[in-house]
Amino acid sequence: MSRQKISILLMAFFMIGVATLAQSQEHDMSSMNHTDIPMKEANEMEVAHGKGIYAMSCVYCHGISGKGDGAASMFIGPYSHPRPNDFTARIFKFRSTESGQLPLLTDLMRTIREGIPGIMPSFRNMGESGIRAVAAYLQKEFIQRPLPTKTTIKYVEHVGPYTYSVESVYRGMALYREMGCAGCHGQDGKGTGEHLTDQRELRIHPIDLTRTETFGNGVSHEDIYRTLMTGLDGTPMPSFGDFFIGQEDRAWDLVHYILSLREK
Ligand code: HEC
Ligand code: HEC
Missing domain, CATH: 1.10.760.10 (Cytochrome c-like domain)
Structure with missing residues (x-):
C-alpha cells in the first residue's frame, strides 16, 4: 500500500474516533440535563x-x-x-x-x-x-462515614501572599525556632535524620523543606498554610492550629519563611 493510502486510512480512522467521542460526550451531556x-x-x-x-x-x-x-x-x-x-x-x-x-x-x-x-x-x-x-x-x-462539609481552618483577611516581605520572612524564621520545627526538620530545613515512625510503624523522614516540589499537600501559600493548620494525620507532623488561634497572621510569616528556603 502506498504511503498516501495509509495516511488516508489513518485519517479515516481518526475521523471515526472523533465522531464516536463527540457522540458519547453528547450522550453524557444529555443525561446530565435530565x-x-x-x-x-x-x-x-x-x-x-x-x-x-x-x-x-x-x-x-x-x-x-x-x-x-x-x-x-x-x-x-x-x-x-x-x-x-x-x-x-x-x-x-x-x-x-x-x-x-x-x-x-x-x-x-x-x-x-x-x-x-x-x-x-x-x-x-x-x-x-x-x-x-x-x-x-x-x-x-x-x-463508610459521612464526610464533613465545612473547613475548620480560620482564614484572616488581607494577609497571606499579599503581605510577603523580608521582615515577614525574618519573623517566620524566629517562629520556626520558637515552635520547635528544627527538632524534626533541622536548622537548615533539610531534616535531622532522626528516627521517626508513622502510625503503621513504618520509617518516615521529615520532608526536606528546601525541596518544596516534593510537598504532597501543595506548594502555594494557601497549601502550606493548610498544612500548618491541620497537620498530616498518621505522621509525626503535628497540627499547629491551636498555637495560631487568635494570631493567624503569624502563620503567614512562617509560610513565607518556608518558601524562602526553596532551593534556587
Ligand atoms: C515531630 C516532628 C515534626 C515537627 C515538630 C514538625 N514537623 Fe513538619 N513534618 C514532619 C514529617 C515527618 C513530615 C513528612 C510527612 C510526610 O512524609 O507526609 C513533615 C512535613 C512537613 C511539611 C511538608 C508537607 C507536605 O506537603 O508534604 C511542611 C511544610 C512542614 N512539615 C513544616 C513544618 C513546620 C513549619 C514545623 C514547625 C511549625 C514542623 N513542620 C514541625 C515532622 C515534623
Ligand atoms: C502508583 C500507586 C498509586 C496509584 C495508581 C494511586 N495511588 Fe493514591 N496513594 C498512593 C500512595 C503511595 C499514597 C500515600 C501517600 C502518602 O501518604 O503520602 C496514596 C494516597 C492516596 C489518598 C490519601 C491522601 C491523604 O490525604 O492521606 C487518596 C485519597 C488517594 N491516594 C486516592 C487515589 C485514587 C482515587 C486513585 C485512582 C484514581 C489513586 N489514589 C491511585 C499511591 C497510588
Whole structure:
C-alpha cells in the first residue's frame, strides 16, 4: 500500500474516533440535563462511575478492598513511608479539617486531581466529574462515614501572599525556632535524620523543606498554610492550629519563611 493510502486510512480512522467521542460526550451531556432523575439515583450512578474508574486507575496500588494492598503496593516503600493509603483506616494527611477528622470531599478531589509528587500520579485528565465520582466511591465503599462539609481552618483577611516581605520572612524564621520545627526538620530545613515512625510503624523522614516540589499537600501559600493548620494525620507532623488561634497572621510569616528556603 502506498504511503498516501495509509495516511488516508489513518485519517479515516481518526475521523471515526472523533465522531464516536463527540457522540458519547453528547450522550453524557444529555443525561446530565435530565433534571427528573431523583437525587439518590444520580448519586448511585456517580458511585458506579467512580467504581469503574477505581478498578481501572487505583486498584493496583490501593487494592480491591481499599486497604492499600494492591499488587503494585509491594514495590512502594515496603518498609518505609509512604505506603498507599488504607482508606478503611480513615486516616488522611491532606485535609482542611482538624486533626483526627475526615477530609472534605473537595480535599479527596484535590489529592486525586494533583497527585502526590513522585508517589501517586495526577488524575487531572479524568476531568472534574470523573475525579468527583471516584472520590464519592471512596467515601461510600471504603470510608463508610459521612464526610464533613465545612473547613475548620480560620482564614484572616488581607494577609497571606499579599503581605510577603523580608521582615515577614525574618519573623517566620524566629517562629520556626520558637515552635520547635528544627527538632524534626533541622536548622537548615533539610531534616535531622532522626528516627521517626508513622502510625503503621513504618520509617518516615521529615520532608526536606528546601525541596518544596516534593510537598504532597501543595506548594502555594494557601497549601502550606493548610498544612500548618491541620497537620498530616498518621505522621509525626503535628497540627499547629491551636498555637495560631487568635494570631493567624503569624502563620503567614512562617509560610513565607518556608518558601524562602526553596532551593534556587
Ligand atoms: C502508583 C500507586 C498509586 C496509584 C495508581 C494511586 N495511588 Fe493514591 N496513594 C498512593 C500512595 C503511595 C499514597 C500515600 C501517600 C502518602 O501518604 O503520602 C496514596 C494516597 C492516596 C489518598 C490519601 C491522601 C491523604 O490525604 O492521606 C487518596 C485519597 C488517594 N491516594 C486516592 C487515589 C485514587 C482515587 C486513585 C485512582 C484514581 C489513586 N489514589 C491511585 C499511591 C497510588
Ligand atoms: C515531630 C516532628 C515534626 C515537627 C515538630 C514538625 N514537623 Fe513538619 N513534618 C514532619 C514529617 C515527618 C513530615 C513528612 C510527612 C510526610 O512524609 O507526609 C513533615 C512535613 C512537613 C511539611 C511538608 C508537607 C507536605 O506537603 O508534604 C511542611 C511544610 C512542614 N512539615 C513544616 C513544618 C513546620 C513549619 C514545623 C514547625 C511549625 C514542623 N513542620 C514541625 C515532622 C515534623
